[in-house]
Amino acid sequence: MLPTAKTILDGQALKVTKVNSVTGEVSVNVRxxxxxxxxxxxxxxxxxxxxxxxxxxxxxxxxxxxxxxFEFTMTGVAAKVRDALKKTVWETLVEFRKExxxxxxxxxxxxxxxxxxxxxxxxxxFNNSFVDKKEKSPSAVGTIEERVxxxxxxxxxxxxxxxxxxxxxxxxxxxxxxxxxxxxxxxLLGGNITGRVTELATGLIKMDWRLRHWPSELVSTxxxxxxxxxxxxxxxxxxxxxxxxxxxxxKENWHRYYWEPIKTVLGCASAVF
Numbered sequence: 001m002l003p004t005a006k007t008i009l010d011g012q013a014l015k016v017t018k019v020n021s022v023t024g025e026v027s028v029n030v031r032x033x034x035x036x037x038x039x040x041x042x043x044x045x046x047x048x049x050x051x052x053x054x055x056x057x058x059x060x061x062x063x064x065x066x067x068x069x070f071e072f073t074m075t076g077v078a079a080k081v082r083d084a085l086k087k088t089v090w091e092t093l094v095e096f097r098k099e100x101x102x103x104x105x106x107x108x109x110x111x112x113x114x115x116x117x118x119x120x121x122x123x124x125x126f127n128n129s130f131v132d133k134k135e136k137s138p139s140a141v142g143t144i145e146e147r148v149x150x151x152x153x154x155x156x157x158x159x160x161x162x163x164x165x166x167x168x169x170x171x172x173x174x175x176x177x178x179x180x181x182x183x184x185x186x187x188l189l190g191g192n193i194t195g196r197v198t199e200l201a202t203g204l205i206k207m208d209w210r211l212r213h214w215p216s217e218l219v220s221t222x223x224x225x226x227x228x229x230x231x232x233x234x235x236x237x238x239x240x241x242x243x244x245x246x247x248x249x250x251k252e253n254w255h256r257y258y259w260e261p262i263k264t265v266l267g268c269a270s271a272v273f
Contacts, residue, residue: 002045005092009049009084016089017053018046023165024060039063047074049081056085061093140244141220144251146237148259152266154203154226154233160262161205161224170261180205189257195219203227209239211250218243235259 006015024041040063045056059071072086150157160166162180176187180197187194192212199206203226210219220241227234242250 002043002089002092005085005088007084007088009081012050014049014081014085014088015047016045016056016085017048020044020046021165024169047085049077049085058089058093063097141218141241142244142247144237144239144242144247144254146235146251146254146259148235148237149229149232150235150263150266151232154228156266157226157233157235157262158203160265161226162200166265170265171257172261195222214243 002016002019004016006013008014021044022041023043024039039061041058041061043058043061045058047054047056054074054077056072056074059073061070067090070086070090072082072089074082074085160170164175164177164179167175167177167180171188174189176191177184180186180200182197182200184197185195186197186207193209194212195207195209197205197207198221205222205224207222208219209222218241220239222237222239225236227236237254239250239254
C-alpha cells in the first residue's frame with residue numbers, strides 16, 4: 001500500500017518507492033461487540049524526488065493517532081517537500097487502518113460481549129491447558145503433521161518466522177530471542193515454549209522444541225517447510241517426539257498461538273507493504 005503513495009510537487013514526482021522495515025506491534029480484537037485495532041509501528045522508507053532516493057521515517061504510528069501527532073521525517077529535503085509527502089503518506093495509512101478493520105475485523109465478530117486477550121492472559125490460557133499434566137517421562141511419543149495455507153507471498157511468511165520484530169508482533173511481545181539462526185535459543189509465550197534453531201535455509205527451519213512442563217530430557221524436533229502454493233504460501237510442519245497423551249492439545253496450540261496470530265500479522269503487513 002505505501003509504495004503507491006505519491007504526489008506531484010513543482011512538476012516533479014514525489015513518492016514512496018520502498019518500505020525497508022516495519023517494527024512494532026499490530027493486533028485486531030473485539031471488545032463489547034466492537035472491533036478494536038491496537039498498533040504502534042515505526043517504518044523506514046525509501047522515497048524518490050527529483051530522480052534521487054531520499055530516506056524517510058515514520059515514528060510510532062498509532063491506531064488512535066491524528067494528523068497533528070503524526071511524525072514523518074525525510075533527510076536532505078526542504079520542509080515543503082517533506083510536508084507534501086507527509087500528507088499523502090498519512091492519507092495512505094488512514095486507508096490502511098480501514099482495510100485492517102474490513103479484512104480482519106469481521107472474522108472476529110461473534111454474538112455477545114467479548115474481551116480481548118492480553119499477552120498475560122494468553123500466557124495464562126496456554127499454561128492452564130497443561131495444568132493437569134505431571135512431569136514424568138511419557139511412555140509413548142507421537143508425531144504431529146500440519147499443512148497450513150497463507151494468502152501471502154512466501155517471503156512475507158518467511159519473515160514472520162525469522163524476523164525478530166515480526167515474531168514479537170504475532171507473539172504479542174511474549175517472545176525472548178535475539179536472532180533466528182542455527183544455534184540460537186528462543187523462548188515464546190513467557191517461557192512456556194523453549195528451544196533452539198538447529199538448521200536454517202531458504203524456506204526451511206529445523207528446531208528443538210519443548211514445553212516448560214515436559215521432563216528435562218524430553219525435547220521434540222520441529223521441521224517447517226515453505227513453498228509457493230497458487231496465490232499464496234503453503235507451510236508444512238512436522239513435529240516428532242510429542243507425548244502421545246498431549247498430541248491433540250499441542251496440535252490445537254499450534255493453531256491458536258502460531259498459525260492464527262501469524263495470519264493476522266501477515267494481513268496487516270501486506271496492507272503496509
